[in-house]
Amino acid sequence: MFWKLSAPVLLTFIAGSIVLFNFFVKMPLAESLAGEMLRWDIIVKAFATALGAANLLRIHSRKVQGKDQRTKLLSATLLISMAIYTAIGILKGHQSDLYQFYFRNLFTPLSATMFSLNAFFIASAAFRAFRVRSAQAAVLLVTAFIVMLGNTGIGEAIGKFVPSSKDWVMAVINTAGARGILIGSSLGAIAISIRVLTGLERGHLGGVE
């Protein structure tokens, strides 16, 4: 129980307190300890990246052995691509022409294509879903129109008031709303951090209450 529950809570408390203390109080010892904690954090995150890759490998290796032909093909493509890209990176280095070729001519166009499809889906979805069914929907629609028109050259051609209205919506209405969300989420983050530091929140330890 100690190694599963108390030890991680104690470690979290010590590490978190050092970094927090260093943020408010400038002391050489706290500075060097916090710096060390940050270096560890970077190393742990590097391992997390490797863990993510290993997990991807595990999940898709299972899918390749499955019965669904379509999933099999897609998972096999992923695994082969992953293996080739990793091999090029390790053997030739990420600065090599081959690695850059793979990135520029395969990864970039594929990724950009996936994102570009959004333009078509959003156009179709906006047409079907953006109906004025209530006063709130009407406000949303008018605001969206102002911002969209303000982001186009046509808005500029109609008159200076269009981009000015868009700038006003973004700087006043949007900022007020976004600031509220930001402050709310920050307060939530502070609260959850205190709970983690004091050991009240233990979900990250595998759901042990």
Added chain:
Amino acid sequence: MQSLVNWIDRVDRRVIYALIFICLFIPLVRPIGMPVGISPTTQMAFDKINSLKPGDIAILSPDFTPGTEAENLSQTVVFAHHLMSKGVRIIGLSMRPEGIMYAERVLTQLAPEYGYEYGKDYVVMPWKAGGESLVVAFAKDFQGTYPEDFWGKPTKGTLVNDVKSINDVAVIICMVTGDEMQWYLRQVEAIYKVPVTGGGTAVTIPGLMPFVASGQLTGVLSGLKGAAEYEKLIGKPGRAAAGMDAQSLSHIIVMLFIILGNVAHFYNKKKNKARRAN
């Protein structure tokens, strides 16, 4: 009339796709040249970069993936042009492994145009894991965090020698599609008061506007339009200006379909109401 309304109401999505495709394709082949004004946030970012002196050091951080290349790469290119035209020394780095490829590509491609020399005028740092912790680490000790560059060569002897503390950096320019801008604002601007500016995809801008209002973010380029505005300011029309016509027309099509959809919606609503009354 009813049949037209019904057609609009149930228009095949492929018709919308086709129209969007045409509106995106034609202006890219034959630009229309729609006017581009300058928004206040773009002007702020431009003024910040314009105030830099030759020899100052700027961090150029393209923190995006290929999915948002159309918006973020255009922003990276205009900032790099402006920095190089001012003789500002540049450190390219990124919080994303894909982003570092863009930093290397943009700086290497533009360097000959301005006579920039690797090591002396610009350097590219390698990608490192860590996210926000990495920002904290290099803000505390840049040289210790980056002992080697993108090519695996020591950064000692390069312009990194002059970054003894993060305060030796005049500005951080971050092109973002996620949370990286907030990392710089939280860990560098708030603590060390190093100015931060940059650009974001149009969808990230609403979340960044509170930081512009508070003065923590010294202007920001909003999507492709922001990049096109910046191109106009530095007098170098490029990929953003070319893409603006396509974006404008596609926005118009989206708005047109929303209007048509609502006309059909209200027509049917009125008709149903009249039918019920009878």
